[in-house]
Amino acid sequence: MRNHTALKAFLIVLGLTALFAGYLYIQPMRPANAAECFRDYSKYLKFSPDDPEKILVYTEYAGDYKEDGYYVTVQNTSEKYWCGVLELKDEAGNSVYAEEYVNFGPGEVKAFHLTPSSGISGYKTSRNKFYRFTYKMPEVMPDESNDQNGAGDYAWMNLLYKEGECTPERLKEYASYIFAKKILEGNEVLDGYCYDRASVQYTEEDGIRYPLRDSAVYVIVFDAENKSAKIVDSSANMEVLEEFSLK
DSSP: OHHHHHHHHHHHHHHHHHHHHHHHHHSOOOOTTOOTTHHHHGGGEEEOOOOGGGEEEEEEESSSSGGGOEEEEEEEOSSSEEEEEEEEEOTTSOEEEEEEEEEEOTTOEEEEEEOOSSOOOEEEEEEEEEEEEOSOOOSSOOEEEEEEOTTSOEEEEEEEEOTTOOOHHHHHHHHHHHHHHHHHHTOOOOOEEEEETTTOOEEEETTEEEEOGGGOSEEEEEETTTTEEEEEETTTTTEEEEEEEOO
């Protein structure tokens, strides 16, 4: 009888341990450079299995010689955030490169240059986990692009709205959404210059057109530390129209 009771207790502990391990496994992963408020937004990532083959890797020679290395492009073709380890292998099956990805976004693309000691003939992913981003998407989404300063660093976003849709209320919805998204990705939240298609003006550089910031209708200024943002009227001497919390 005593042995039966001990076995029952052991099985209960084993079951609880398995449940706790499963709970930990599905919890959102934290990027290495995540903001302090990451935990506040992690509830918007829901574990949702998907096909690891939706993580695609393309390689091409960077030049005519082996020492020129390779250009590597990683693409997430799923509609979910991906966490996992990417490994590039040579013809003998040896690993020549490995990197852990945490909250690699839906449709996100990463490109880099690599010069391994041997060639690249294949890749594999492991420890794959997928998460749905459940934060409510704004009814109106702008065309988004990042723009660079004189040093070549991405320093602000360009947000291009259809005529009549660039309003403070629309910008508040977008600000809350993009803030949550960037925090979960572990990325910096850049201020957004907001344009109306009917009035935006462009400058051209190397054949590429960029919106002129002077033609922005509003600017979204983020304060990541205090989880707040301001809507600024760029045509009225940068007057602050509204300041609000980001939740």
